[in-house]
Amino acid sequence: MGTVWRASDELLGRSVAVKELHVGDGTQSAGALREARTVAQIKHPHVVVVHDVVEQDGHPYIVMELVEGSSLADRLAADGPLDHGETARTGLALLGALSAAHARGVLHRDIKPANVLMEAGTGRVVLTDFGIARLAGSTTISETGAFIGSPEYTSPERMQGAAAGPASDLWSLGVLLCAALTGESPFHRDSLGGVLHAVVSAEIRPPAQAGPLLPLIQGLLERDPERRLGAAEAERLLSAYVTTGAVPLLDRPLGPNPTAGTATEAPTTPHPPGYSPTERVGRPGDRAPGPAGKFRPSVRLGLLAALVVAAVAGGVSAASLLGDRTDGRAQEPARSATASPATASPTPASPATASPATDKAVAQSPAASPPAPGSAASAKPVPPGYRTVTDVQGFSLAVPKGFQRTTDDQRVFYVSEDGAIRIGIKVKPSAPGGPLAAMRLSDAEGPATNPGFRDHSVVATTHNGLPAALWEFTWDGFTRAEGARHTFDLCWDENGLLHDVWVSAPVSRLAEARSHFDAALDSFVPGGS
Known part of the structure; x- marks a missing residue:
């Protein structure tokens, strides 16, 4: 955007920084000068002081304080x-x-x-x-x-x-x-x-x-x-x-929107000794997820526009960039084979490693799976250290105390206080081929969405007598400092909907992640049950 020079103010005898703006024609130069003059009116101790805005030989310059x-x-x-x-x-x-x-x-x-x-x-x-x-x-x-x-x-x-x-x-x-x-x-x-x-x-x-x-x-x-x-x-x-040295509680989970909702206790609901009271998290005003497996139209169009701009500015091919993810899906983290006792999971968990939650493509289908007898009633008591939350989307499950709710407009997450462990939930219409097909599709896209995708497996199983699929994988993680992550992900078909529950965590905390995964599965009650 410009070249910055160290210079001397000969009139006042002080060192200054002079920024020569790189602009094109006279119209752009005039616009840059107007904007620079507007910035010069900002007076704040943490904003660089603008001393003057000048033009010489058609080039605009901003004269600023020199910060050593x-x-x-x-x-x-x-x-x-x-x-x-x-x-x-x-x-x-x-x-x-x-x-x-x-x-x-x-x-x-x-x-x-x-x-x-x-x-x-x-x-x-x-x-x-x-x-x-x-x-x-x-x-x-x-x-x-x-x-x-x-x-x-x-x-x-x-x-x-x-x-x-x-x-x-x-x-x-x-x-x-x-x-x-x-x-x-x-x-x-x-x-x-x-x-x-x-x-x-x-x-x-x-x-x-x-x-x-x-x-x-x-x-x-x-x-x-x-x-x-x-x-x-x-x-x-x-x-x-x-x-x-402490951060107070937020008035709401995310942002200033009054409809975003807060996690509030339900004190009027009696609960047995030793059990945490049920909570309702979120409110009906919260935004519903977007279409299954796709960007919302504005997101996809905006991403295309940004890629085209990058191609213009950098001389790269927009088509080649889109090759990283042409369908806009994001894979979801996998889940552990240690599901609830009602879950027949014959395959052991894959090696310890980790992966981020991403979004599986689930095609809408009117077909509905018959409800499993006693599905809702099969939930176990809340383990010590957990609480039951009833989400705005209708389902309920047990999450560790201290985990906070967040969303990305497609999925619901309950995240540990240090941000390292995530419990994710996604509910979408049933897809042709059922849970196994959905998980295999996500697994096939793993290398494109999760850097270092490895140690992955998809196996057919059941959950409370319903068709299910278990997916596990490891990937390089969000940052080099954190290292690899592993995901346990179980998807099952119930009442015409695909229910997907997963836990993602650093490989160093897999034992803890498995416990959270088991508790979430054992206690999960779908909406309407």
């Missing part, structure tokens, strides 16, 4: 990830900078570690490089067809070609906090196609290093901008951690 120090990207490369306290302080500073910019209708649109300066001596955090900032409501694609921003840090709605808003910058802040804690973006992949798939449709799981900041990061990395954590609530959580 290194970028956050340089700091991470040299010294490794930040601790939770420093990450929270950095996030709070950047949130203040963004709030000041958003109050003037200015979006940054390229928040990443390279654009965060750490001033030497003072430790001041400075957000810089507003050179691609735009007024709220503009799109991701520039007039010249170039992609604006850094894909790994770009929000899903911008990837889809939608107009950006303040929530888009908050998503990028969430990605940056993950990078600060681990050293890299959670959406880092080896190819642009992989990055686009990761941002738009693949399972999102914050790194295990998120620790106490997990609720904050989960809220910021909500794909639906209407449900994404707002600036005020994010500031409340960050301020609380900086001052007390």
Whole structure:
């Protein structure tokens, strides 16, 4: 976007930074100057100070304060990830900078570690490089067809070609906090196609290093901008951690949307001694999943648009990028052979390893499987340390205490406090060929959706006397720091619906994952039972 020069202000006798913007014709130059002047009006201690905006020989220049120090990207490369306290302080500073910019209708649109300066001596955090900032409501694609921003840090709605808003910058802040804690973006992949798939449709799981900041990061990395954590609530959580070392409970699972729902106790429902009270998680206002096995139309079209833009800017083939995932499906994590006693599972679990949840394609079919006698009644008492939740989608199951609910518009997840273990549930119309065909299709797509896909198997079995299939696999995991993951996934056909329950966890925690998997299966009661 430009070249930055170290320069001397001869009038005031001070060192400054001068950014020469790389723009095309006079119209673009005038637009860049208008935007730079708007940015110059943002006054905040964590926004780089703009001294002047000038034009010489048709080239626009921005004269800024010179921040002595290194970028956050340089700091991470040299010294490794930040601790939770420093990450929270950095996030709070950047949130203040963004709030000041958003109050003037200015979006940054390229928040990443390279654009965060750490001033030497003072430790001041400075957000810089507003050179691609735009007024709220503009799109991701520039007039010249170039992609604006850094894909790994770009929000899903911008990837889809939608107009950006303040929530888009908050998503990028969430990605940056993950990078600060681990050293890299959670959406880092080896190819642009992989990055686009990761941002738009693949399972999102914050790194295990998120620790106490997990609720904050989960809220910021909500794909639906209407449900994404707002600036005020994010500031409340960050301020609380900086001052007390603890993050307070969220008023809602994800974002500021009042219909997103909260996990609330049902105190009026009696429960036996030693058992946790039943909870209702989510509300009827929560969004229903999209069509089975496909992107929602806006997502698919937006992804195509982003790929075409990337092809224009980088000279690569959009068709070759689409080869990474032409149908838009995301595989789901596999499940363990240690199902409930009513589940006949003759095949032992595959070697310890792990994989992320992805979305299996399930074709709609009017065919209905007869209900299994006593299916709902076969649920076992809740084990110690678990609680029963009744989800807004109608089913209920036992999950470990402390696990939090989240969704990705296609599936429901209950996630451990450290983010490492996920219990996933998906209910879709029955498919031709039943559970075994659905699992085999997902298994066939495993190498395309899960890097390092290996140690995989699909076996026919039953669940409470109903046709079922068990899928297990290992993959390389979300980050190098976490390492490989393994998935246990059971899918069965009941009352005309495919029920899919899985647990995904690091291979180092497979015993714990198996216990959670067994408890979920033993206690699962489908909707309407």
